[in-house]
Each structure stands twice: as structure tokens, then as C-alpha cells.
Amino acid sequence: MEDLLVVTTGGTIDKIYFDDKSDYQVGEPQIGGILKALGVAFGFTVIPLIRKDSLHITDADRALLRATIAAQPTRHVLITHGTDSMVQTAQALASLQGRTIVLTGALNPAGFRGSDAEFNIGCAVGAVQTAPNGVWIAMNGRIWDPRKVRKNVAANRFEVA
Numbered sequence: 001m002e003d004l005l006v007v008t009t010g011g012t013i014d015k016i017y018f019d020d021k022s023d024y025q026v027g028e029p030q031i032g033g034i035l036k037a038l039g040v041a042f043g044f045t046v047i048p049l050i051r052k053d054s055l056h057i058t059d060a061d062r063a064l065l066r067a068t069i070a071a072q073p074t075r076h077v078l079i080t081h082g083t084d085s086m087v088q089t090a091q092a093l094a095s096l097q098g099r100t101i102v103l104t105g106a107l108n109p110a111g112f113r114g115s116d117a118e119f120n121i122g123c124a125v126g127a128v129q130t131a132p133n134g135v136w137i138a139m140n141g142r143i144w145d146p147r148k149v150r151k152n153v154a155a156n157r158f159e160v161a
Helices: 031-038 059-070 086-092 117-130
Strands: 003-010 015-018 023-026 043-052 076-080 100-104 134-139 142-144 149-152 157-160
Touching (some): 003 031, 003 059, 031 117, 043 059, 059 086, 076 117, 086 100, 086 149, 100 117, 117 142, 134 157
Parallel strands (some): 003 043, 100 134
Antiparallel strands (some): 015 023, 149 157
């Protein structure tokens, strides 16, 4: 893989804490800085498309994401996405042909100590280079088929559906 297209949609991975508001809000995309800090040996382009918690991502947002990816020549695509509706978005992208698309996110914000963000991004980068064409989810150290996975909210992890 020479080039990676990264499309960001927000979610917990990009959340920041506003102490004076006692609130979390989706901030700037974190993945570009993470990939640079890790010294990856491939080129990448980041398109910050949406800045939403995934519970607020709509079908119109998914259509925009799909159209954005379809308009790009890059075969390898990594999407950062909130975990609550990641499976639905992956399923909405399933008909895109000739690409390997991997969605990932984090259960804790990337800026927090002990976040799973870097680990999940690393898994997603490995998956986007080795998985066959199609749409995949990289979470909890596994690569999931979006038709066969669900988020277990109580356990705060992904598992076989």
C-alpha cells in the first residue's frame, strides 16, 4: 500500500473534554497526528468529513460518506467512526466495489491515557493492507465482518452477532 485515504466522522476517538462545561464534544480529528507520530511508511490523506457522535449520524451522512469515498481514486480506505452506529455505516458502504474499507474507532478518546485508539488504528492499518476487498470493522484486536458483529454496550466491546 502506497496511499491510504482516511475519512473521519467524529465519534469518541475525537472527543475532548471541556472541564468548564463538564462535557465531552467531538473535536478535531486525531488520526493524522497519530499516524505521523507512529512514523508510518506510507502516504495518507485525511478528509475530515463529519464531526458527530455516531448516535447522531444520519442516512444522509452515510450517503455523503459513500459519495466521498466513491469520488476518490484510492483503493485503501480507513474510516474513523463512533462505535454506536459503526456497524450500520459499514453495512451502508457494502456495495462499494474494488476497495478495502476498514472502519475503526475508540471506546475512550484518543487524547486520554490508556485509550484504545492507537491500538485500534494499528489494527485497522494492518487490516486495510491485508483484507480482501470489502468493508470491515477493526475493533478489540479483531477484524469483523459487519454482517456478523454487534457492539455489546453493557460489556463495552464488539462481539459476534
